Amino acid sequence: MVEVLGKEEHEGMEAVGGEGKVVKWLAEIPADEYVLKGNSACAGCTAMIALRYALKASRATGRKTLLLVGACCMVVCEGVYPNTAYNVPTLDTAFACTASMASGVEAALKSFGRRDVNVIAFAGDGGTVDIGIQALSGAVERGHNFLYVCYDNEAYCNTGMQRSGATPPCARTTTTPGGKREKKKDVPRIMAAHGIPYVATACPSYPIDLYEKFKRAFSIEGPKYIHILTPCPVSWRFPTSKGVEMGKLAVRTGMWTLYEVEHGVFRLSPPSRRVVLRGDVVPVEKYLRAQGRFNGITDEEVERIQKMVYQELEWFKEAAARRKLW
Amino acid sequence: MVWSMSESDEGKHEIEIRIHSRGGQGGVTAAKMLAVAASLEGKYSTAFSIYGAERRGSPTASFTRISNREIRKYSQIRKPDCVIVMDPTIASVVDVTEGLKPGGKLLINVGNNSTDLERFRDYEVYAVDATRVSLRFDLKVAGIPVLNVPMVGAAARLGIISLDSAKQAILKVLGGGSVVTSLARYAGTTALDGTESLPSTMRKNLMAAELAYKETKRLNGSG
Amino acid sequence: MQEEEVFVTGNEAVARAVKLAKPNVIAAYPITPQTEIVEVLARYVESGELKSEYIHVESEHSAMAACIGAASMGARVFTATSSHGFLYMCEMIFWASIARLPIVMANVNRALGPGWNIWADLKDAMSHRDAGWIQFYTASVQEAYDTTLMAFRIAEDQRVMLPTMVNLEGFVLSHVMQPLRLVDEAEYDRFLPPVRIPHALNFERPHTLGTLISPEHNYLVQYDNNRCMRAADDVIAEVEREFERMSGRRYGAVMKYRCDDAETLVIAMGTLAKEAEVACDSLREKGEKIGVLRLRQLRPFPKAFLEEVKRLTAERFIIIDRAYSSGYGGILAEEVKAKLYDLGLKKEVKSIIAGLGGQDVPHEALEKMFMDKRGGEVWFGV
Ligand SMILES: Cc1ncc(C[n+]2csc(CCOP(=O)(O)OP(=O)(O)O)c2C)c(N)n1
Ligand code: SF4
Numbered sequence: 001m002v003e004v005l006g007k008e009e010h011e012g013m014e015a016v017g018g019e020g021k022v023v024k025w026l027a028e029i030p031a032d033e034y035v036l037k038g039n040s041a042c043a044g045c046t047a048m049i050a051l052r053y054a055l056k057a058s059r060a061t062g063r064k065t066l067l068l069v070g071a072c073c074m075v076v077c078e079g080v081y082p083n084t085a086y087n088v089p090t091l092d093t094a095f096a097c098t099a100s101m102a103s104g105v106e107a108a109l110k111s112f113g114r115r116d117v118n119v120i121a122f123a124g125d126g127g128t129v130d131i132g133i134q135a136l137s138g139a140v141e142r143g144h145n146f147l148y149v150c151y152d153n154e155a156y157c158n159t160g161m162q163r164s165g166a167t168p169p170c171a172r173t174t175t176t177p178g179g180k181r182e183k184k185k186d187v188p189r190i191m192a193a194h195g196i197p198y199v200a201t202a203c204p205s206y207p208i209d210l211y212e213k214f215k216r217a218f219s220i221e222g223p224k225y226i227h228i229l230t231p232c233p234v235s236w237r238f239p240t241s242k243g244v245e246m247g248k249l250a251v252r253t254g255m256w257t258l259y260e261v262e263h264g265v266f267r268l269s270p271p272s273r274r275v276v277l278r279g280d281v282v283p284v285e286k287y288l289r290a291q292g293r294f295n296g297i298t299d300e301e302v303e304r305i306q307k308m309v310y311q312e313l314e315w316f317k318e319a320a321a322r323r324k325l326w
Numbered sequence: 327m328v329w330s331m332s333e334s335d336e337g338k339h340e341i342e343i344r345i346h347s348r349g350g351q352g353g354v355t356a357a358k359m360l361a362v363a364a365s366l367e368g369k370y371s372t373a374f375s376i377y378g379a380e381r382r383g384s385p386t387a388s389f390t391r392i393s394n395r396e397i398r399k400y401s402q403i404r405k406p407d408c409v410i411v412m413d414p415t416i417a418s419v420v421d422v423t424e425g426l427k428p429g430g431k432l433l434i435n436v437g438n439n440s441t442d443l444e445r446f447r448d449y450e451v452y453a454v455d456a457t458r459v460s461l462r463f464d465l466k467v468a469g470i471p472v473l474n475v476p477m478v479g480a481a482a483r484l485g486i487i488s489l490d491s492a493k494q495a496i497l498k499v500l501g502g503g504s505v506v507t508s509l510a511r512y513a514g515t516t517a518l519d520g521t522e523s524l525p526s527t528m529r530k531n532l533m534a535a536e537l538a539y540k541e542t543k544r545l546n547g548s549g
Numbered sequence: 550m551q552e553e554e555v556f557v558t559g560n561e562a563v564a565r566a567v568k569l570a571k572p573n574v575i576a577a578y579p580i581t582p583q584t585e586i587v588e589v590l591a592r593y594v595e596s597g598e599l600k601s602e603y604i605h606v607e608s609e610h611s612a613m614a615a616c617i618g619a620a621s622m623g624a625r626v627f628t629a630t631s632s633h634g635f636l637y638m639c640e641m642i643f644w645a646s647i648a649r650l651p652i653v654m655a656n657v658n659r660a661l662g663p664g665w666n667i668w669a670d671l672k673d674a675m676s677h678r679d680a681g682w683i684q685f686y687t688a689s690v691q692e693a694y695d696t697t698l699m700a701f702r703i704a705e706d707q708r709v710m711l712p713t714m715v716n717l718e719g720f721v722l723s724h725v726m727q728p729l730r731l732v733d734e735a736e737y738d739r740f741l742p743p744v745r746i747p748h749a750l751n752f753e754r755p756h757t758l759g760t761l762i763s764p765e766h767n768y769l770v771q772y773d774n775n776r777c778m779r780a781a782d783d784v785i786a787e788v789e790r791e792f793e794r795m796s797g798r799r800y801g802a803v804m805k806y807r808c809d810d811a812e813t814l815v816i817a818m819g820t821l822a823k824e825a826e827v828a829c830d831s832l833r834e835k836g837e838k839i840g841v842l843r844l845r846q847l848r849p850f851p852k853a854f855l856e857e858v859k860r861l862t863a864e865r866f867i868i869i870d871r872a873y874s875s876g877y878g879g880i881l882a883e884e885v886k887a888k889l890y891d892l893g894l895k896k897e898v899k900s901i902i903a904g905l906g907g908q909d910v911p912h913e914a915l916e917k918m919f920m921d922k923r924g925g926e927v928w929f930g931v
Pocket of ligand 2: 047074
């Protein structure tokens with residue numbers, strides 16, 4: 001088991017019960033697949049891992065799943081009419097409105113008196129942090145009972161890798177050929193500021209943590225938001241076999257921190273604890289230099305990002321101490 | 327060469343070419359190089375490819391139309407006069423001769439595959455090992471041998487474009503985003519004058535095109 | 550100065566034209582098949598070749614809104630979009646024309662979902678023919694470039710002051726590579742005077758744009774809008790003549806191909822009209838007297854079209870539509886029929902609906918449909 005998941009995952013899991021927990025988890029996770037073979041995800045796509053686990057976790061609750069997919073890579077992965085690769089009822093939405101269409105779906109279910117359905121809205125970072133943020137903010141403020149998942153590949157990948165609000169600084173995209181100048185927009189914290197019952201960040205490189213978060217979300221009534229960093233080999237330009245590694249590097253360098261905010265209570269997730277609490281941080285350079293999208297980044301820029309990361313980690317440390325984001 | 331594009335030639339003003347490659351191999355660039363080469367010879371040309379969700383490594387097709395007059399066709403090419411197969415492994419998964427007119431030209435990169443060429447005997451078949459040519463000059467992008475350049479050189483064997491204009495087109499297309507051609511069209515003599523001053527990768531590309539041209543073998547056919 | 554030629558896609562051609570026009574502000578958002586325009590422009594701005602403020606907006610509604618904001622300050626602006634992006638900016642599209650702002654937009658025509666389809670279809674733009682924008686439909690890489698160059702001049706003309714849209718069909722034109730002759734920058738600078746928007750906000754005489762407007766005034770605004778749209782027809786012709794002097798390339802609101810002695814007149818827009826020309830040549834060889842009249846300008850609906858139709862003797866009209874008004878008919882076909890009524894002309898009209906959602910329409914198929922003597926409405930493939 002330790003070999004399967006790698007040393008780091010195992011260490012991260014110590015905090016939640018160690019190897020025993022891993023075994024239990026593997027036994028529990030449904031073997032059924034709701035994303036079928038022949039889907040058109042690129043080789044090495046980690047966003048697809050996130051979707052698969054979302055659907056498995058939903059299944060494990062014993063309820064039905066209704067999936068909404070915004071305009072993004074995950075809609076292309078369904079394949080072309082008359083085929084579809086997703087084996088749950090799925091409503092593809094226009095780009096800006098994934099959350100508002102979900103609120104309509106939820107309201108209809110409510111009016112039918114059905115309480116046995118997990119409504120999952122799945123959209124990319126562009127569809128969430130940019131064009132869709134108004135619909136999302138409105139839907140969660142109205143308190144609809146659904147889970148919104150943003151899988152974050154840090155660019156508009158479906159249209160060929162343009163910058164999004166979630167693109168990190170200095171990343172080269174086709175609309176920021178010299179590197180993005182601005183910061184990454186922090187939507188999980190914006191969602192937490194809405195005071196909704198559950199907000200979490202995750203990464204498919206830590207599948208137990210990811211799966212547990214889905215399950216936690218499904219157990220809570222009201223709007224839930226999970227933001228998942230999903231490294232994309234095509235846009236980030238790294239070998240297709242390195243997706244999981246890249247996610248781990250993101251967490252280990254502190255470029256991405258895993259946490260939950262449940263009913264206002266902030267909790268660091270196991271894989272990020274050593275990074276934030278013990279200061280066991282891998283230098284960001286290792287992460288940045290492993291990806292083609294940062295080609296040409298200068299030493300000063302690396303330095304600046306490193307500083308930014310330290311500030312973030314400090315902030316998370318304080319949040320962990322007071323058990324609140326603010 | 328049987329193929330001229332004179333107006334008198336039974337209204338045959340036009341040559342349609344289909345190029346088979348895999349996503350990421352530069353098939354569109356090959357189509358563009360052929361079109362630019364034709365354009366340098368004073369002809370009209372367009373290049374395009376099959377659009378949609380192309381994934382790296384999956385079979386795809388690109389097209390070139392060459393004509394003596396303005397090209398007004400925007401529909402797909404279903405009955406090409408000529409097919410170029412850039413990837414040696416594609417002929418076993420894709421029907422590369424689909425729609426190819428009988429007697430049409432087929433240029434195949436045979437690579438080190440033992441492609442069964444016998445099944446193409448209805449066509450005029452040309453074979454070249456473009457992969458070897460590419461590797462010989464160490465032409466690689468992201469670790470993958472560059473096939474479009476040698477294939478465009480080899481295509482000059484089909485009599486559609488001359489080797490000189492093929493080489494000029496390669497230079498222009500690889501030489502930067504904008505393919506500037508002087509309107510005083512190519513005169514047809516000293517395509518490679520002054521290549522000594524070119525960067526070495528550019529020279530290698532040109533040499534690869536030339537070698538592929540030389541190594542291309544006509545296997546059967548009438549004309 | 551020697552004329553230069555490049556070999557580029559329709560998208561890049563548009564971007565190159567925009568570069569010559571040097572807009573103060575560009576605000577745009579990616580969408581297939583338009584994205585290349587946005588990307589090429591971003592590259593020009595990044596490299597310093599083009600000194601525009603480039604706003605990476607978070608949606609198309611904001612793209613058009615940002616253009617409106619900038620133009621209200623007197624800036625020259627450009628944006629590009631397609632299909633869903635176009636519809637998403639819809640509120641602002643109408644706003645731009647009612648506010649009389651000379652915004653130039655390239656729209657790469659694409660079908661509408663659901664059922665995501667990224668291929669050519671004119672419904673996005675044609676459904677907005679009432680939005681108060683000047684609308685051009687282009688049919689070659691060169692034409693997309695030239696029309697974009699002219700669009701700035703037309704939109705910014707003091708007699709016009711209206712937003713202008715250059716349409717090119719997704720993939721078939723946006724992604725096809727063709728030779729493109731470039732216009733010399735210095736000559737274009739002479740062709741396009743600096744932008745002057747008379748009602749732009751200023752600090753000398755402060756005024757409010759967009760305040761409440763009562764029923765006594767609103768209709769006058771709309772009347773005025775229409776008056777300028779009508780005036781644009783002549784301005785466009787004038788600009789086209791001047792463009793010809795500069796470039797040697799001639800355009801018109803309608804482009805005729807073998808029409809003069811035609812008994813059958815095919816009317817179409819964009820690349821389908823070009824494909825129809827090929828079918829027309831083939832039918833001519835077989836002795837059919839047929840011609841193609843291509844409409845380059847849908848709004849203002851060109852007077853030149855009416856004049857041609859009055860003059861030409863063809864009795865049979867075949868109208869090709871790549872956009873349909875459900876429950877009514879092919880949009881172009883219905884517009885033409887209405888105009889025939891105005892002219893008191895009774896023609897035999899056949900409406901062909903073809904090329905929707907990227908449907909491939911080969912000239913051989915067009916030829917067959919042209920030869921089929923039945924009238925009424927025909928859906929290709931159905
Ligand atoms: C209103 C509108 N604008 C633009 C588009 C084009 N479009 C489709 S997907 C996409 C990018 C999606 O990016 P993201 O949400 O980050 O998901 P990803 O593709 O990266 O997975 C864009 C710009 C659209 N479909 N609708
Ligand atoms: S582009 Fe990236 S995110 Fe999109 S399907 Fe491919 S690997 Fe996944």
